[in-house]
Amino acid sequence: MLFNSYEFIFGFLPITLLVFFGLSKYRLVRAATIWLLLASLFFYGYWKISYVPLLLISVVGNYYFGQFLDGAKPGTPKAKALLFGGVAFNLGILGYYKYAAFFVSSLNHLFQTQWPVPDIELPLAISFYSFTQIAYVVDAYRGQTEDYEYDLPSYSLFVTFFPQLIAGPILRHNELIPQFKVLRNFVFSHKNVAIGLTWFILGLGKKVLIADRISPWVATVFDNAEIVTFTEAWVGALSYTFQLYFDFSGYSDMAIGLGWIFNFRLPINFNSPYKATSIIDFWRRWHITLSFFLRDYLYIPLGGSRRGEIRRYCNLFLTMLLGGLWHGAGWTYVIWGAMHGTFLVVNHAWKKFGVKLPQFFGWLITFLAVMTSWIFFRADNLYEATEIVKATVGIKGIVLVNDVEPALPWLAEMGVQFRPWQELPYLPPNYQQSFVTLGLLLLAVTLLPNTQQIIKQFKPKWWWAMGVSGIALACLLSLNRISEFLYFQF
Known part of the structure; x- marks a missing residue:
């Protein structure tokens, strides 16, 4: 079931909401919690019922690992054994469901063997709920769960809570479970529903009105990576840069909005990442909960910056390399992680010189580096990625639409080719409109306030209601083109 579907908006959500607050009204808090848990499992099983048993095994197993660790003293052999077992x-x-086929196929390619590649279907959201629970097990080992009394239904709801289950944000146990113990959170709030719906609608608008509309521009270019020209490659790369942001941040906004509707607060996951003026700044703004996870449960345990600069750079690189592999079982994701690891190492090393670039140049370098890395993130294989990168930097020649030839005649003298748009088949049909759209999106992500900044200005006024209602109506009229969120594949 998708957030951007009629079934969810007019069926699942209102029924879940009515029963949850109906039970809460009669002080049946425990029943309301269990109802929300069952609704979340139904939401997950709606995709494919066979996914549910594995999710339940994971949830119950991790819960009891945490319970056993609560009774073990940190650092003792028993605690270490439980920690190792839980992780x-x-x-x-x-590893089995996501990486077994990749591992076997890579070995076959490397050693020219013919081992059978297992045909394993990737369960939905396995990366997200696995990382969520690894964090819980590690925190239990560190003694950070002892102050909380976690029962199985509350813990299960923490993992499976439907707004964040499929694509995050990646939650910590102490960010959500304590909220299940606050009685006020089971009291219906008109204000929270209004704020939550606004947040949800803004996120839905990002997905339906922006990301989905530019999606065909991306697919056309990446499906023909070997033969696209300079202009076509730039349109594809920029389109994916914006599609991924509006798709994923739109999902996160909808998840946060749904949390507000049920009186629960989920963490912010995006903070205008394309305004970043360095790669360090970018990773403080992009997929923030993943950044925190990688920092707290990988980078710091590896030694962080405590063992000298060389070790620090190695830790940064390895953390991002594994972060790339977390996204998918493919060499393109590994390269993407390696690129960001390298970017971060260079960024930290540059800071040692104490030389600051002008803000615009810092932003431009960061944006281009991120956009280039997204090409590898999106491409089906390394060959396609390198072909598009070669096209964007002009190695295959620079081809522009001939509409600009009269205005820029000096470019022809530099070897730039001009062709009519009919000879550039992988441009959008209305290419002029697409150029304007991409330009406006670039201005939007760098100059306009983000969703949480807009929500801070929330006022229950008629003009506010009219604006949000207009976005909602436009989204509802576009739901005939339902598409999954990009991060569902991870």
């Missing part, structure tokens, strides 16, 4: 339990499930 191995999660990584074993994740």
Whole structure:
């Protein structure tokens, strides 16, 4: 079931909401919690019922690992064994379902063997709920769960809570479970529903009105990576840069909005990442909960910056390399992680010189570096990615639409080719409109306020209601083109 579907908006959500607050009205808090848990499992099973048993095994297994760790003193052999068992339990499930086929096929390619590649279907959201629970097991080992009394229904709801289950934000146990113990959160709030709906509608608008509309521009270019020209490659690369942001941040906004409707607060996951003036700044703004996870559960345990600069750079690179592999079982994701690891190492090393670039140049370098890395993130294989990168930097020649030839005649003298748009088949049909759209989106992501900044200005006024209602109506009229969120594949 998709957030951007009639079934969810007019069926699942209102029924879940009515029963949840109906039970809460009669002080049946425990029943309301269990109802929300069952509704979340139904939401997950709606995709494919066979996914549910694995999710339940993961949830119950991790819950009891956490309970056993609560009774073990940190640092003791028993606690270490439980920690190892809990992490191995999660990584074993994740490794088998997500990486077994990739591992075998890579070995076959490397050693020219013919081992059968297992045909394993990737369960939905396995990366997200695995990381969520690894964090819980590690925190239990550190003694950070002892102050909380977690029962199985509350813990299960924390993992499976439907707004964040499929694509995050990646939650910490102490960010959500304590909220299930606050009685006020089970009291219907008109204000929270209004804020939540506004947040949800803004996120839905990002997905339906922006990301989905530019999606065909991306597919056309990447499906013909070998033969696209300079202009076509730039349109494809920029389109994907914006599609991924508006798609994923739109999902996160909808998840946060749904949390508000049920009186629960989910963490912010995006903070205008394309305004970043360095790669360090970018990773403080993009997929923030993943950045925190990688920092707290990988980078710091590896030694962080405590063992000298060389070790720090190695830790940064390895953290991002594994972060890339987390996104998918493919060499393009590994390269993407390696690129960002390298970017971060260079960025930290540059800071040692104490030389600051002008803000615009810092932004431009960061944006171009991120856009180039997204090409590898999106491409089906390394060959396609390198072909598009070669086209964007002009190695295959520079081809522009001939509409600009009269205005820029000096470009022809530099070897730039001009062709009519009919000879550039992988441009959008209305290419002039697409150029304007991409330009406006670039201005929007760099100059306009983000969703949380807009929500801070929320006022229950008629003009506010009219504006949000207009976005909602436009979205509802566009739901005939339902598409999954990009991060569902991870």
